[in-house]
Amino acid sequence: MDASGLAKLLSPEGWALLSALPPYDERHAMALSERLRRDGFDADLVAAALTQSRLRAKAHDKLGEFADGMLFTPAGLEQATRLVVAAQHARRYAAAGVTRVADLTSGLGADAMAFAGVGLRVLAVDADETTAALATINLRAFPEAEVRHGDGLAVDLAAEGVDGVYADPARRTSGGSRVFDPAAYAPPLDDVLALRDRVPALGLKLGPGVPHSALPDDAEAQWVSVDGDVVELGLWFGPLAPAGPGRSALLLGSGGGSDLLRAATEPARAEVAPVGAYLYEPDGAVIRAGLVAEVAAEVQGRLVDSTIAYVTSDALHATPFATAYRVLDTLPFGLKRLRAYLRERGVGSLTIKKRGTAVVPEQLRRQLDLRGTTAATIVLTRVAGQQQVLLVEPVGAAA
Incomplete structure (x- = not known):
C-alpha cells in the first residue's frame, strides 16, 4: 500500500x-x-x-x-505473530519483571499489541515508513504503546528506559524470496544477539528451520506449534529464560490449551526395534526441538529406524506430544503389491503419510488408481533401514 x-x-x-x-x-x-x-x-x-x-x-x-x-500489507501479515503465540511472548516479559519493552522490528504490531495488553509499556520501531504508519493505526487503542519509524538497532535503549528487547528479523528479500543466512536477516542476527550484553532480557522470533548448531549456547530455544503447525523458533535469554538454556517444544491450541516438553539434562536415548501395536507421530515442534527420544520414553516405546521420527510401542499411552495410530498391518513397499493389497480391501479413499522416503503421495495415489468404497491410512517409511508400508488407523477411529 x-x-x-x-x-x-x-x-x-x-x-x-x-x-x-x-x-x-x-x-x-x-x-x-x-x-x-x-x-x-x-x-x-x-x-x-x-x-x-x-x-x-x-x-x-x-x-x-x-x-x-x-x-x-501482504508481507506484514505473513510475518505477523499469531495472537495465541504473541500472548505467550508477552507473558514471558511480564513474568520476568520487564516494565518497558522495545520491539525493534515491530512490523504491523501484533506482538506489540500483546505486550501492551498485559500492561507493559512498549516502544515499537520499524524501518519501513508505511509499516510503521499501519502499526500506529493498529495500536491506536493501546496508550501504553509508542510507534516510531526508524532503525531499531539505533535506539538508545538506556535513555529510553528499556529493560526488555524483542525482535523478529525479516527473513525474506524485498522480492519475497526466503533468506536462510542469518547474516542476511534484517537486521542481521548477530547484531541483534549483541544487544543481550546491554539488555539481558532479550527475545527473538526466528523461523523454525534454524539448525541446532547455529543456536547460542546461552539461549532457551523453544519451537512452537499451533494446532500441529510449527510456526516459530523463539530464542530467550537472561530473565526471559528462567529454566536456563536448553531446548523445548511448546504445543499450543488455537483454543488456548498448551503443553510443554523440555529436553532433559541428560539427553534421552531411544532404541530401535520392530514395529509394535501402535505408531506415534510426534508433533513437528517436538521433532524440530530434537525431542523424539523424550516422546519415546513417555510412551515406553522405541524408534522404527534410527533416522526416522516415528515411535512405536506395544501399548497405547496418552500423550499430547504425538498422534497415535493403531497398526493394522505391515508389508514391504512395492507398487504392484500395494495396489493389489488395497484393492483386495476395497480401498478407494487413501490418506498417505510419509517420512524417510522419496515417494510423492499425489503421484503414488494416481499410480494406485483405487476405486473402492472404503477409506484407509498408510504410512510409508523406513523400518530398520528397509522401505515399509504400515496400514494404520488413528486411535479412536475404530469402534
Missing part, C-alpha cells in the same frame, strides 16, 4: 467504506468493486478497501477478531 492509498483509506469516507463492507468473499469481489465505483467511490479507494477486506479475512486465522480493526 502506497502513501496515497493509505491516505485515502484513512479519510472519513475511506474508513467508513471499509467498515461498511460485507465479509470478504472472493466470488463476489469483482461485482462489489464495480458496484461501488458505479456508486461514485474513487477507484483507488475501492481497490484499497477491498484489499484490506481480503487481508483482514485472511488475518482472522492469526489474530481473530482483532483483525477487523487493523490494517495490513
